[in-house]
Amino acid sequence: MTSQDFVLRAVNLDGGYVIGSSEKELRFVHAVRNVSLNLNYNEILGIAGESGCGKSTLAKILYGAVDPPLVLRRGSIYLHTSEGRIVDITKLDKEDLAKRIWWREISYIPQNSMNVLNPMKRIRDTIIETFKFHGIEISKDEVTKYVRDLFDFVGLPTDVLNAYPHQLSGGMRQRVVITLAMMLNPRIIIADEPTTAVDVVTQLNILTFLREYQNSKKSSIVIISHDMGVHAYMDTAIAIMYAGSIVEYGKSEEVFQEPLHPYTKMLMSSLIVRGDKGLKRGIPGSPPDLRNPPSGCKFHPRCPFAMDICRKEEPPIIEISKNRFVTCWLYAKR
Numbered sequence: 287m288t289s290q291d292f293v294l295r296a297v298n299l300d301g302g303y304v305i306g307s308s309e310k311e312l313r314f315v316h317a318v319r320n321v322s323l324n325l326n327y328n329e330i331l332g333i334a335g336e337s338g339c340g341k342s343t344l345a346k347i348l349y350g351a352v353d354p355p356l357v358l359r360r361g362s363i364y365l366h367t368s369e370g371r372i373v374d375i376t377k378l379d380k381e382d383l384a385k386r387i388w389w390r391e392i393s394y395i396p397q398n399s400m401n402v403l404n405p406m407k408r409i410r411d412t413i414i415e416t417f418k419f420h421g422i423e424i425s426k427d428e429v430t431k432y433v434r435d436l437f438d439f440v441g442l443p444t445d446v447l448n449a450y451p452h453q454l455s456g457g458m459r460q461r462v463v464i465t466l467a468m469m470l471n472p473r474i475i476i477a478d479e480p481t482t483a484v485d486v487v488t489q490l491n492i493l494t495f496l497r498e499y500q501n502s503k504k505s506s507i508v509i510i511s512h513d514m515g516v517h518a519y520m521d522t523a524i525a526i527m528y529a530g531s532i533v534e535y536g537k538s539e540e541v542f543q544e545p546l547h548p549y550t551k552m553l554m555s556s557l558i559v560r561g562d563k564g565l566k567r568g569i570p571g572s573p574p575d576l577r578n579p580p581s582g583c584k585f586h587p588r589c590p591f592a593m594d595i596c597r598k599e600e601p602p603i604i605e606i607s608k609n610r611f612v613t614c615w616l617y618a619k620r
């Protein structure tokens with residue numbers, strides 16, 4: 287496999303939440319709008335954007351965790367498996383996903399993952415159960431053998447296995463969940479805000495661990511965060527999401543050096559640069575209500591460069607250079 291190969295390719299994903307209790311009240315929260323992207327071999331792809339832009343929904347769809355009220359209306363997700371086959375995971379049922387794909391090929395670290403551990407079970411029993419869910423029987427003694435290296439890598443002592451979640455700090459619980467996600471050596475890890483609820487030192491440890499792990503295994507990571515500092519530290523490529531769409535995509539260094547979309551520029555201006563004593567401004571306004579988004583470009587009400595056409599028509603996806611895309615009328619040749 288070369289660096290040009292994709293491990294996961296999403297094509298025209300379109301989905302969201304069906305909400306409302308009666309037929310008359312049914313509404314659609316259009317959280318993911320026509321999203322296409324490639325996750326390449328040995329890459330860390332960041333998904334950035336403010337809260338409510340659809341990042342977590344995209345993560346769930348990419349993993350195949352599409353449960354009501356979430357629906358996927360259109361699109362395909364092609365996985366290049368470790369056996370060299372290409373499988374559209376949107377066509378697989380839950381049982382197939384659990385047995386063949388989840389953990390072995392793709393792992394998912396959900397938002398607030400430090401709270402997903404069963405409070406009534408010791409970590410060792412949670413691990414045994416999780417293995418069982420994926421069709422693998424292991425004994426209590428085997429657990430220690432399985433996790434020793436990974437625990438070492440994340441800096442957890444093996445006696446954590448005998449603890450209940452409440453006996454561990456938030457950072458330790460988070461590291462346990464990350465270890466769980468890595469136990470079957472998946473080629474892809476989707477991490478949704480893996481460090482929001484921990485202090486800055488733990489945050490740096492967890493991010494460094496993810497990066498080192500990725501580098502040693504040549505796996506691929508999708509990292510979701512609203513924090514541009516996390517993306518600056520982690521990403522090799524970055525997709526900027528706004529109101530359910532990807533508005534800019536490119537190699538991380540290119541996007542950070544020369545952001546194109548007005549929204550990306552605003553996100554970047556929230557980054558604190560060393561030595562910069564100026565006051566950082568937040569982005570004025572807030573993302574739109576995805577039940578009833580504005581016409582045309584969804585960013586136009588907040589955009590200082592909005593033109594007439596931006597209010598009326600959705601902007602096209604423009605390829606500025608190889609693998610560098612922006613969805614904005616400012617760059618369209620008309």
Ligand SMILES: Nc1ncnc2c1ncn2[C@@H]1O[C@H](COP(=O)(O)OP(=O)(O)OP(=O)(O)O)[C@@H](O)[C@H]1O
Nearest residue numbers: 303305315317336337338339340341342343355576
């Ligand atoms: N279970 C749900 N039912 C209905 N609407 C939902 C549900 N989960 C999310 N949404 C809505 O979908 C939209 C996208 O939310 P999503 O969580 O994907 O955004 P996000 O960018 O990940 O933000 P955050 O970081 O705050 O989670 C929002 O309008 C949100 O209110």
